[in-house]
Amino acid sequence: MIRLGALAVGLLFVINVLWGAIAPREDAAPDMAKQLHKHPKHVEWTHNGPGNLGIFGTFDRGQLQRGFQVYKEVCSACHSINRVAFRNLADLGFSEAQIKAIAAEYEVAAIDANGEPTTRKATPADKFPLVYANEAAARAAQNGANPPDLSLMTKARPDGTNYVYSLLTGYSDDVPKGWTKPDTSYYNPYFHSINIAMPPPLSADGQVTYSDGTPATVDQYAKDVAVFLTWTAEPKLENRKETGVAAILFLIIMTGLGYLSYRKVWADIKKPA
């Protein structure tokens, strides 16, 4: 009975799904965006360590500070990093006084003595404030587009660090024939829908002045800010890897000892010939 029933149900599903497989279907309309779309460029990052394996490697503090500078001078006009607190900048190698000074450049919402909403200077305990009060305000200011918060950007896109670098250096004026681009958008094949509403933020070498002698090029800005945004998304990255190396060394020793005792326990059963 069970097997007959099973056979009947089996035939029902099999015939049904095979019928679906042979049923003619319309070819999907060729998707030009898909053909134009490019995968991120591949860069070796210091925080990925030797061989880009992601096992060792730490952030380059100088690079993080430069990336922060690019963010502050360029991206912060439109994008917030609202999950990062000013105090977190200590990770970048800034001193307490420097952090206080940076925080003081920003205004955050507050309530005054009469209970009226007002603003005050930010302190290290505050988070980086939002650029726009809400999405509607952002869209109103940005031709209908919404610049996303960048705190988690490198984790919210596949191959995030490479993606941000590629996106920033991937703008092009050669719009392929047959591709339509609205005037308020820019052509960037690394963006999922090719037309991006963000104007090329890094447009000229020398746009940001570096004080540490690093070449002030668009390519370098893009790399530095990509690394900075990797830190904002994963501030515990270095800690995580250090812990990982220690944990795995411990586990290898533990397993090795376990294996020796296993050999001993089983010696009488697994006598080699």
Add this chain to the structure above:
Amino acid sequence: MSFPWAKQYQPTSAVGKWMDERLPLPRFIFGALGPGYPTPKNLNAFYNFGVLAGVALVIQIITGVVLAMHFAADTRVAFDSVEHIMRDVNGGWMIRYMHAVGASFFFGVVYIHIFRGLYYGSYKPPREMIWMLGLVIFLLMMATAFMGYVLVWGQMSFWGAQVITGLFSAFPVVGTHIQTLLLGGYSPDNATLNRFFSLHYLLPFVIFGVIVLHVWALHIPGSNNPTGLDVKTEADTVPFHPYYTAKDFVGLGIYLIVFSAFVFFMPNSLGEPDNYIPANPLSTPAHIVPEWYFWPFYAILRAFTTDFLGVPAKLWGVLAMFASILLLFLLPWLDQSPVRSNNYRPVSRILFWVFVAVGLLLGVCGGKPAEEPWVRLSQILTAYYFAHFLIILPIVSKLEKTKPLPGSISEAVLAKYGKGGAAPVAQPAE
């Protein structure tokens, strides 16, 4: 329970005796996982995965309870509370990555454990109940993991909840009511998040209870083994402790090394980047996919594209997805071979590996967008999935000529490790 030669628990200390007369818990452990459980001596590494699944559950419960101390089940702050755990809670990133990667590893381990059972015929009499309880655990795990994923309240959480509960709306008449009941509303919202949190906290402990039953049922016939033969004499077995405790310890060490490699060096490699975008009911992601461990079933769901016998394609997909798991409950009666282990079933063994390949390929299809060639490929693979269990296996297992079985487990072990490693004269089956 167990075999007559099983070692008996003898409390040695006064405290031990006192305890044994009042609450014989040590006696219970002694018999379940200690020297009092005689275990076939030929178990290979695939038999480590049962214990590993138990460890994986314990890791989920411990990390989960800690996460729950900092998590806030409110749609306005849930995502932020998870980021707070990642950034501000001491060691929070480690706890959360262990929990997220741990869920994937739990499924990986359980899949290997299930396929081990399929290969060695562990579902066959007298172990049907163990097999079915295992499937109950698997179903509960799927529900738990799905609801846990929603808690993060990222884009995939939200749209996953929408799509999966939406499946129930395919059922006529009651469908939309079921969806409303699951969500606590018409679309995922605060009520959804709260009930999922409540159930996500509850179900792991239900799983724990079913595992107790699963192990209880196991201890009646005892463990199966790679030959599939019944234990005949004491010579076929070794006491679980110290033999298998030592072996499981090595297995656990290797597992933890691989687990740590993921937790510490590539914690997000098994997840969808989209779930790092806070949930937005107004923006549908281009490509809604569940976590990898659901991919084969997602492929089956999407494989049904034509209405058939007056039933809409969507309902067929949902029925097929549920049927693909439920049919495993019938497996002990679908497979008619008197021989358990595929080591001695030449045709079934090939079919087993074909099935493994089909399962893996279905997984690949389930992770891809619903486009050609993936849809057509999933349709062919889905047909094989059902044909394998419901049509091919019942027939093949009846007709197949099995290879001669060794006389006993000891004989099989001697053949491997005995003098010169020479194979003993094989005894014909029966």
